[in-house]
Amino acid sequence: EIVMTQSPATLSVSPGERATLSCRASQSVSSNLAWYQQKPGQAPRLLIYGASTRATGIPDRFSGSGSGTEFTLTISSLQSEDFAVYYCQQYDDWPTFGQGTKVESK
Amino acid sequence: QVQLRESGPGLVKPSQTLSLTCAVSGVSISSSDSYWTWIRQSAGKGLEWIGRIYTSGTTNYNPSLKSRVTISIDTSKNHFSLKLSSVTAADTAVYYCSRGPWDWGQGILVTVSS
Numbered sequence: 001e002i003v004m005t006q007s008p009a010t011l012s013v014s015p016g017e018r019a020t021l022s023c024r025a026s027q028s029v030s031s032n033l034a035w036y037q038q039k040p041g042q043a044p045r046l047l048i049y050g051a052s053t054r055a056t057g058i059p060d061r062f063s064g065s066g067s068g069t070e071f072t073l074t075i076s077s078l079q080s081e082d083f084a085v086y087y088c089q090q091y092d093d094w095p096t097f098g099q100g101t102k103v104e105s106k
Numbered sequence: 107q108v109q110l111r112e113s114g115p116g117l118v119k120p121s122q123t124l125s126l127t128c129a130v131s132g133v134s135i136s137s138s139d140s141y142w143t144w145i146r147q148s149a150g151k152g153l154e155w156i157g158r159i160y161t162s163g164t165t166n167y168n169p170s171l172k173s174r175v176t177i178s179i180d181t182s183k184n185h186f187s188l189k190l191s192s193v194t195a196a197d198t199a200v201y202y203c204s205r206g207p208w209d210w211g212q213g214i215l216v217t218v219s220s
Binding site for chain 1: 153166
């Protein structure tokens, strides 16, 4: 099983600030990495796939980077609707998720 | 617009089989070149991929659940299903169905309890 580790567990950010979330894989997953956003009571929503490709309708303030074992999700200027939990998922092998990073208002 | 909706019992007794169905609308499940997935989320284990099925009928399962899971597809009803046998309290979770990574159902809470 490929273990995905996200950091930090919680990120406190003010609106308008930049948020940087990290995800590490226990072995290389190439670029087979997705990011999801989840708000309370809702299903996860796909933001990024292929490590850096935005899904349809996702604002360009969301960007993904990395390959191999180290990945980053950056939200360039946090909006109020961006406060949520973010998960990374690898799909190089059978899919596994990270434990999530909660982005909260500072 | 593609929509998915999970349905099934919200309460299952230990050792019984959990059965859920995902109704798909907005796209024909047989003509889609995507795959159809079940994922669950619990407080203890976070998001856990259960398995997927392709329109061809090919399935892939989480190795840790493989011995207890069956995913099937019914193109005539435009839905796909999940069966998880010999459930325990550890199987209590919100269960989601999805079309690839793109479209997700709202989720259904299934509690395993006597």
